[in-house]
Amino acid sequence: MQxxxxxxxxxxxxxxAQESKYPMPRRNEYAxxxxxxxxxxxxxxxNDHKLLPESEIVDVLxxxxxxxxxxxxxxxxxxxxxxxxxxIHSIIAGGNSVRRT
Numbered sequence: 500m501q502x503x504x505x506x507x508x509x510x511x512x513x514x515x516a517q518e519s520k521y522p523m524p525r526r527n528e529y530a531x532x533x534x535x536x537x538x539x540x541x542x543x544x545x546n547d548h549k550l551l552p553e554s555e556i557v558d559v560l561x562x563x564x565x566x567x568x569x570x571x572x573x574x575x576x577x578x579x580x581x582x583x584x585x586x587i588h589s590i591i592a593g594g595n596s597v598r599r600t
Contacts, residue, residue: 560591 542559545551551559564587567580574580 557591560587563587564591 542551542556546553546556564584567584567587570580571577571584
């Protein structure tokens, strides 16, 4: 079974060939999208192969969201932590990282 992450957008050509065209924030965006896509694929595979049930995958996502929510009050980058927590909560609500039956 092939896993096709729903959140990953196709990068133009190779990231190595394009690296000099994009400033650091753009490359960080790509790294974030790649990490999200890889993580989503791993979660889907673990669920499909009965390594982790849906409830535990959702718990992992909630823990990640809680980590960022808790960091809002102590971080210099409150907006980033809030944005990450909000994104993770929307992934949980949308079921993007678990094949819901």
